[in-house]
Amino acid sequence: MYSAIPEPVSSDTNHQNKKRKVLLLGATGSIGSQTLDILREYPDHFELVGVSAGFSLKKLEEIMKEFPAVQAGGIALNDAPEMLASKKLYRGDNQMCDMIRDLDFDILVNATVGFRGLEPTLKAIEKGKDVALANKESLVCGGDLVLEALQKHGCKLYPIDSEHSAIFQCLQGNRIDQAARLIITASGGSFRNRNRDELEGVSVNEALAHPNWAMGKRITLDSATMVNKAFEVIEAHYLFGIPFDQIETVLHPESIVHSMVEFKDHAIIAQLGSADMHLPIQYALCYPDRMNITEEKPLDMTQTLDLHFKKMDFERYPMLKLAWLVGREKGNRGTVMNAADEQAVELFLDEKIGFLDIETCILEALKNIKNVENPTFEDLKKADSEARQFVRDLF
Template sequence: MKRIVLAGASGSIGQQTIDVVLHHRDAFTIVAVSVGHNIAALHGIIAQLSDLRMVCVAEQSDAQMLQQTYPSLAFCWGEEGLLQMISSVDHDLFVNALVGFRGLHPTLCAIEHDKDVALANKESLVSGGELVKAALAAHSGRLYPIDSEHSAIFQCLQGNDPKAVRRLIITASGGSFRDRSRKELTDVSVEEALAHPNWKMGGRITIDSATMMNKGFEVIEAHYLFDLPFDQIDVVVHRESVIHSMVEYCDHAIIAQMGTADMRLPIQYALSYPKRLEMKNARPFDFLDYPSLHFAPVCFERYPLLKLAYAVGEKKGNLGAVMNGADECAVELFLQKKIRFLDIEELVEAAVAAADYIEHPTLAELKKSDAWARAFVRARQEGACK
């Protein structure tokens, strides 16, 4: 029985993780969760998880109220409470389904306590990849990817010599505006940007898909997960999104992982590795649903934030934290209709260009870089509005 601590239990990945666990009660159990502010969802989560021992929420007042309602459970709050939960609850696997930069410290904490980590929080590697890599080298825990693209690559690597890899090929849907020119993006609305052609996702990831910032993050993730240089990591636009990513080997053979767009598959593979378990209540993939598959090259001029991510990934230091913090803030401003769509690119590029570069940042310096980037974006936006 694999005991799991789940951070971000009320989000999409967290909910699907719970679904996987409940369908394989003989293999997994969840012993602790965090939910932030979503107390309404927490009541349902507690009712589902019979082995739950500890819960972390964002606010102390919520923790104290919940303690009265559920006296048999232990409650904690805030970032310190989450770190305490990771370090004190006996478990085998930490599932990080948090969103944003705040996921970095919990990832490091779990690794430093020799826990395996199933990672859906891409910011852990985008912002702190060097710290995560150093922590993995110093401790016994392993990192398993949950992102569908990285899970696909991980699966394509099984049984093969990593030294024989020629390149990784990450597929991209192209986002909401894949059929529009840059000129046509000048006055697009928030509603248009959120209308992804393939699926419905959260606000930030949908906008990041439209700018290709999300794909840039995935390139940086792949660099750290699979220890390959950036010139061996390519992105290709694949409209149907049924091939989740590919690996090309030195003999030019390409192995692809494909299937229906169901995030429970990569979640389950990260939980069960090296075993494969039956996917319950899942729709099998049918080739006849896709008589044609399409692929196209990615143009850096069309998607400048993808180009920026390659440059930031190469330079490392604190620039990943700056780029991510600026993007989080700029996307939030766009969703609030305070800036235009193309302003997101301008603000992120400007923040990276203006940041003080730190070659070997500490976690504290990464937190300062993240905060600086957000403040920079807000100040620039406010100045432009005056």
């Protein structure tokens, strides 16, 4: 199977001879904000030429003022007023793809969340651009379309998710075909010390209290249900070209070992670090170089105390078990799972359903929405819409 990541290169290969022009989508989220930190720290290496900021007009204006090289901004509001005379403003549902079409950039940082991130990923690749990818839904929903586009246009993906960045780093100096297993670690989420009976009636605030990471609401909830880890399994399959039966997950509550690779000789290489996203963002943008990051605190191994690893409990986390079923079935299965989850999470945050109802929504959507083999992007859009409506109609 085709690998979406770059082949390992010599560490003395310097990609920073000229400024890299960056187009950032999703600047207001956790990954987007930390990407801006990296760009601030290395103005001689990077030039932000375009940025999208969801519905936050104020934040968009602040970023466009701070980074003088920005030529254009994108906002999801159709009626957003003009801001800076020297900057172009893109509006509405197509603003991200319109910027990709019109702007001159070297790398796209896709830090959006959800199905809406798939089309910008495809458009950037079709333009011949590499993508630093935090939008896991691009591969969960449209992995086959993305791989086909990558092969056709000769582009690569640079993983930003901490787990996939860890695997990417562990593979340096090794061939992917020598890997026997990818071992993805999981913190267990907000309710890792509760059994399933204790999940009845948990509150939104309890679910959003992740013990290790400061993340957005949806990804924090997906960590609690392990939907996020299921998506990471599917994402790893597409990124690294590894069969599903060679991908495993393990509970690791400290979130210090971000992932591991076991090779055919049974050597295991692990990547360790703080619970901070600056490192994987930097690695994706600077690869193969490593830069000093003042934003991230170094990991003090004398203070980590014991590290614990526990076999995954699929009865406790049934949504994670779905990863292998959904991933192998392909078609629109990833899109249906993701859309059902997105809609169910929104209902839970609005306190219209219970926490365990999120699982019911996903299972029922997968059971009732017909699979489509070899779907086009339009087929996936239809499945996304159908799954969302199906979940809304359940309650």
